[in-house]
Amino acid sequence: MVRLYVDLGDLDPNDSGARSRFTSDMIIEAAQRIFHPYSLEVKDIAWWSVYEVGQRIADRFDDVAEAERGTRSPHVFIAGDACHTHSAKAGQGMNVSMQDGFNLGWKLAAVLQGRSPSTLLGTYAQERQAIAQELIDFDLTWSEAMAAKPADPNDPEAGGMSAAERQEIFTAGGRFTAGFATDYPPNLITGDDAHEHLATGFPIGERFHSAPTIRLADAKPLEIGHQAQADGRWRLYAFADDADPASTDSAIRRLCDFLAESPESPVRRYTPAGADPDAVFDVRAIFQQGHRELSVDAMPQFLLPRKGRFGLIDYEKMFCADLRTGPDIFDVRGIDRSAGALVIVRPDQYVAQVLPLDAHAELVDFFSGIMVPSA
Known part of the structure; x- marks a missing residue:
């Protein structure tokens, strides 16, 4: 069984009944002309219809x-x-x-x-x-x-x-x-490209492009983009700078401290009381170091949120570059290794903004117009 789309040519726009006069024999004849010099023998037709193309x-x-x-x-x-x-x-x-x-x-x-x-x-x-x-x-x-x-x-x-x-x-x-050619211009929920050079592989306004990573907690290879669910949450992908993330000199640690402690933090302002810490913002960190070089317990506690009625720790917020088999996500997605980058992704998986890890005020401003503070 095969399904064919057969071009029957242009219709006279002044003849409203032109489409109704086509028959299955006329469609077969047209297909046979198109296939020539090859042959087309039709044994049976399960269904046929004439569709008039109209771009409107x-x-x-x-x-x-x-x-x-x-x-x-x-x-x-x-x-x-x-x-x-x-x-x-x-x-x-x-x-x-x-x-x-x-x-x-x-x-x-x-x-x-x-x-x-x-x-x-x-x-x-x-x-x-x-x-x-x-x-x-x-x-x-x-x-x-x-x-x-x-x-x-x-x-x-x-x-x-x-x-x-x-x-x-x-x-x-x-x-x-597939949606990969879509490029939303700057608007209420899509920023400008002032900092796009920090993550050239994540063009603002386009779909978030995945890449291989290694989950820090269990060394499991995972596509970072495939971990997101269609659940209405915003994603904050924090690509670490080149400092030791366990050090107070690390920009990613300062970001985590801001998100966890500052009254201006979007996570604190917009997450309802009693909800899981990641109920509105799903924050993921991607480190440049290999998973064997980092200790989970030494990472910022913000990346080890306690969730659910029993307060169990979520160990799935931290990832590392795949330095063994590759490719390295920092290379593939053009991340600035010295400064790192914060990639903000909308709930529909389009990149909303790229910011420096230390641009805390810009992060606050971005969400102030599109979120309502929790009661």
Whole structure:
């Protein structure tokens, strides 16, 4: 059994009944012409349909008119096929629609649970409408590529598209539908690139790219990005500077002390009383040293939080570079080894900001506009 998408050519926009006049025999004939000089013999058709490709995008993705932006928060949202339609090729509809839902879902949860102000909801349309337009632009390119006849290297004047050109477009489309081509511009929840040089492998506004690490507590090799769950929490990945993390001279120790003790700490300000220490912010530390060079007990106590009704220690907050088999995450992700870096990741796994480890005031300012202090 095989499923085929068969290009039947352009329809007359003035003929509203053109699509209804296609038959299964006409589709088979078109497929046989496309396959020529190879043959296609059809024994049975389980299902067939004619889909008219239309690249369309809604004027807005929520109930706030453009003139009202900034004066009130939205209350109604649309996502997926309700706001952008295109061809059925390359799995774009399903993937981009799920990304719409993920983008909106964590924001709705944060507002409804009282962790963020309702202004957060305005970023849904701001971010996803631009992505939908990129989807439509890509779909036009991809549809043209699929419809183009193969180029004849012996007759370049005849036109057409080469296999290499078509493959290049397909590869670019794979990054787009997987979400890795998305690059959110600066807004309420995405910062600027002033400190991006500290972690060049984590571009701000793009998906967080994983890399191999070794968990300090048990020397288990793990992909750092795969440890995050879709649970609505913010992630703070603290890539250590080159000092001994057990020393008071270490920037990562000073960061941990700030997060644990300062009244201005986002962890202390926004974590509800009685909740686990990582209920809102999941802080992970990645050290440059190998796991045999560090003692778990000598690390900052903030990275050994006690959780749950029995106050059990969570030993899964600290990781090391894989110095034995590699690759080294500090090299792969372009981390500044001297200064280290703090990579802030949104609940939908997009990089929100990169800061120096000692930029405590900037960290406070970043979250002050998007979080509500706990009662």
